[in-house]
Every structure is written in structure tokens, then in C-alpha cells.
Amino acid sequence: MAVTIKDVSAKCGLSISTVSKAFNNYSDISAETRELVHRTAREIGYYPNAIARTLKTNRSYNLGVLYSDDGQNGLTHSFFAQVLDSFKSECEKHGYDITFINHNVGWTGMTYLEHCRYRNVDGVCMVCADFYSTEVSELATSDIPCVTIDHAFNNRSCVMSENLQGVQQLVRYAYDKGHRKIAFVHGQRSSVTENRITGYYRALNELELTPRSDYLVSALYDSPTSGYQAMLQLMKLPEPPTCVLMPDDHSALGALEAAAELKLRVPEDVSIAGYDGIRLGQMLHPKLTTIKQDTKRMGMQAALYLIDRIENPRTAVSEVGCIPTKLIPGESIAQVKG
Amino acid sequence: MAVTIKDVSAKCGLSISTVSKAFNNYSDISAETRELVHRTAREIGYYPNAIARTLKTNRSYNLGVLYSDDGQNGLTHSFFAQVLDSFKSECEKHGYDITFINHNVGWTGMTYLEHCRYRNVDGVCMVCADFYSTEVSELATSDIPCVTIDHAFNNRSCVMSENLQGVQQLVRYAYDKGHRKIAFVHGQRSSVTENRITGYYRALNELELTPRSDYLVSALYDSPTSGYQAMLQLMKLPEPPTCVLMPDDHSALGALEAAAELKLRVPEDVSIAGYDGIRLGQMLHPKLTTIKQDTKRMGMQAALYLIDRIENPRTAVSEVGCIPTKLIPGESIAQVKG
DNA sequence: ATTTTCGCCTAAACCGGTTTCGATGTTGAG
């Protein structure tokens, strides 16, 4: 059914090798022949088959994307979806397709690394994965080029959102608005969380506020329910905070819900901030104060790093890209009188 | 680097063919030999390479996913993301990976069909695509098994959300709440839109309400801005509707915004409904009245249909699956006094 | 004892390309 290199070679009256060389711009093919081959190929709709090419060259022009699908929401996760979307379009510009790497395929479970070899991916990008698992680090330390997002492995390229600075900026913003009792709700253990907590403490320190252990609360990312509970917990304190920084916008929605239930007006009675800058945050009343991550640039940068490592294995060094965040003032942090 | 069938055959002292056959459960391999092969494979971590297998068998265990990435938000589109997520996990259960099909890869543009052949996908699922384009229908009428979601091609399997019934149900709900001036805002031209408009008219007809052309407004899917404008347009009418049905939840958010700007309370002054049932709709005040589409089941069903066509090319017939929707009452449609 | 049948395994072709190496004809230098 599909048209192969044989069809082209037959139609041109040339050998298969010559056609292949013409397509790969070998220097020992005359300009006319090359032209003839290309014209004929276009005529009969020939494209070299990726599978066959891969088998011989071991270059699939296929990149793996690894994320933890164990969590309830994989592709639905808005941060991940945005990064992925951008990563994907950059890859396509360079002629790469993408494939999801997982360990639940059909048979007896393959590991991530095995899945990568099974599909001959040229490289792999890891986002929102469980970076502490042995399976992930096995892949990270393998010979397969890889880039990580929001986590740094030794000697591997990575793209980091400036989480530390982001939270710092947010705390300062709250401080400038007159808040002194600023609580921080953090997500699950991860590099991101660690950086954000560090940012929180660093900001408090800078502003000469004494950290209180009851103002540091644990919750889950992307979970309104969990955010709801964290908010309740904080508001029940004998001395509740006047401003609460949530792990992300979705959990902030849970916090807003909790505030509403407690008959607390936002931001008059209590201030709340999110993180991520999802579109819907700006459609709320009050508009959500939040930190916008530049997901578009993160995905693009990751793709560029990865492709660079693949196409220039010698010269390419592992790079670390820091992508700046941006504070979106919104209206959910109120000005407090001194 | 990677371990191949040769390594297994060498270690077992068997020929390559025997190893291959042992792996593919050929009957002319003794139980002991088969056992030996499998054990050795497990020991040295061998998995048959998908690329090599595909080349010979023309079965890639790879499925294409086609969606229109021309729109601004591809993977970010919440309906699409949900369907895809479910489709993907069902595929993985059956040992299939997925690849995105597009026509922007590297070179001179391949068509969708060419991309499918280029990657040897076993089948392709089309969602949120431009079903009216020649390129898409070329693929749909090719010999590659395919399944569509929310659009029916002749003689091809498809999964349809019950859009007609969904809208009908929504109109009836509004009617039962006392509304008589019910406007319908629809999205871009597509089967979905056509079905929904039909559902709208059919419901009006059933309820003996006379349709008014000024109550049928055009907007865009997934666009708060567009929803905002549509809402303004409707509210400026000399005789504005008391209830507005929006194309989806996101555009409903735009409509809510417009209402707020016009100092209209929802639902006291005007009622608004969405479509899709996104999580955030239920976190608003008032909670959004909407129709929940069973995206999970849609994705799963599509995968099952597609895999069935692939694995049983003889017996499989094109099937049409209708996935029921569910009304989520919410609070954004008010009871109106007769 | 000879032939048939069977059970088990291997050799080799093949999938659709890429790439090495050599063949051929042409040209330029000596």
C-alpha cells in the first residue's frame, strides 16, 4: 500500500542506494539526479519510512515524555498540559514526534528505561515525575539523553522555574500590603516544594518576621479538597494568619471555598494567594493573586536543550535554564492597615 | 548497549529463530526450550525491539491521535485532555503506545495520512479535529483503521456524546424552572454544534416555545472572551432572554463576567448554563448548571473500538457508540415565578 | 528393516531503509 524507496528507484531507473543518498544529501550524487529523485518522490508521494530508517541509524526522531501517571490527573493537570503542549510544538518544529513513556504497557511491566529502548526514543523529557524513585533515576543516569523540568539531576540538562524567587516575591508582596502573619501551605515532597519552602523562609528572614511552625502546613498539589482542609486548619488556630499562600491555584480554590464556609470575606477578612496563574484565576471575584509560571517557555527550553544534546552529543554540555516567574497582583491579597 | 535477540540466542545456545519463536508462542518449540528462553531473557533484561518487529510485521503497537493543533489551545483544552487521558490509559492496557499525528513535522509538510504511514501507526483516533478538511477525510477513507469522536464518517467507528439529548435536557430543565425566554449560544461549525442546535430547536418545539432568531447566537468554544461578547449581545436585546445556554463552561465564565459587569446577578437577574462539567464549575458561586460529558467513557470506548478494528479486521464492523450525558443542576439557573 | 510421521530446531529470506566500498567512465596532468 505504502510507497517505498523501491518504487522511486524503479521509476527513476536508479538503484536504491542512489535514491537513498539523494534523499540524504550525499555529495556523490549529481545535482540532476538528486533533482530527479526528489521530483519523482513528490510525484508518487514517497516519504522514507521512519521505522526502517530508525532500525539502521538508531535515530527515531521520537522523544519520550515521562510523567507520573500514578496520580489521579495526568494529562488533565493544567501545569503539565501547558508545558507539554509547548514542548511538543517545539519538537515538531525540529522534526521530532513524541511518545509517552510509562511502565504499564501490556505485558509484564517494563521499566521506564526498558520502554525507552523498546521504542528507540532519541531522548526523554521528564516532568511531574517521581524523581526520587529508583526507576526514574535509573533512566536519568542511563546513556539516553534526557532533560528534566523542575528537578536537577547531576550532569543532566534541566529547566527550572524560579520557585524560590517566586515565593519570595509573593511573601514580599504580602508584606508590602501590610501583612505580618503570612502562612504557607506546601504540596508534596519534591524539589519544587523544597525550593518554595526555602523561598518562604528566606523571605521571612529578610523581612525580619519570625517563622512559626503552625503557619507551615502540608497539603497536596492540584487538590481543592486538600486546600480546603489546609485552610480550615489554619483558620482554627488561636492566632490565624491574615494571609495564606497556597501550593497552586486549584488548591487556592479550595481555600476560597473554606473561607466562604467560615463566612470570611476574601480579601477583606483573610487574604489568599495561589500559584501557577491559570486562566480561571483571573475570572474569579476577587481575581486571584498568584505567581504565573512561564510554562510556554519552560516546555520550549526543555525541547531545545534535549534536541541539542541529541544532535551535538560531543559539544553539548548539561545546561540549567532558570525561567523567571511573574507576579499577578489580582485582588485576593488586601491592603492591611498598619 | 541495548540487549538484542542475539544475546539471548548466544546465551541459550539456540538459534535466533528459535528464540523469536519461543517469544511468540509458536507450537513447534518445546516447553523446556521456551522456558529457558524466557528465563534467560528475564535474566539479561531482553525485550524485543518494537522498531525491528514493526518493520517485518507492519504492526507497530502504536496508535495515532489526531487533533487540530491549529487552535490556540491543544492539549490544554480540558475536554480534549480528559478524553485523551482516558484513551491513552485504555490503550496502554492493551500494549499500545500513542503518537500525535500532525502535519507540521520538520520538512516540507506531510499530510496527516503520510505522517501515519511514516510512523506506521496501526490505527488513528480523531478528536477535536477539523473533520471537514480534505486532509482529515483522506485519512478517514484510507485503509488505516480509525475511530472518530463526536463526528461520524461513513463506515467508520465513532463515539458520540449525546449532544442532542444533552441540550434538550438542559432546555427542559430551564423550562421546568419557569423560563420561557431561553437563548442558545453555539460554538463553531461542527457535528457537535449541529447536534446541539438541533437539540435546542427540538426542545423548543416540544415545549411549544417559538424559536427566535435573535436568541441563537454564535460564539467560539472554550473562549471566555467570546462568551463574554455573546452575553453582552444578548443582554442588549430589547427583550433579553432570562436564561442563556453557553457552548461550554469556559465560555460560560465569560458570560458570568459580562453579567457581573452589567450588574446583573446570577441567577437572580439572569440564568446561565454551561456545558462539559469541568471541575471548577462546581467551585463557583453560584455553582454552574451544566451538562457533564462522560469523557472518561468516551476515551475508553474509542480505544476499544479502534483496537477491535485493528485486531479483528475481518469480523469488526464499524460501530457507533453513544455516550450519555448527565445534567448537573448547580445553582446558576433560577426558579422563575410563572 | 524400511518408510512415515512427528517433534523440534535452524538457515535464510525478508521488512525498508542506510552506508561502506568498489566499479566505471571521464577528465586532467605529465
Next chain:
DNA sequence: CTCAACATCGAAACCGGTTTAGGCGAAAAT
């Protein structure tokens, strides 16, 4: 006129599997 250099092209090996056709020894049938 001879020989080297160059420009073009093709034959064949190869990538890692699958699959067909056939080989070989042992058991069963004649």
C-alpha cells in the same frame, strides 16, 4: 598516450527482529 584523480553510481552488508521452508533424529507404522 598513459596514468592518476575525480565524479557518479551500484552491490551488498547491515539494523533486529519474523516467518517460511526444510533438516534431522527418534518414534511409530508398515
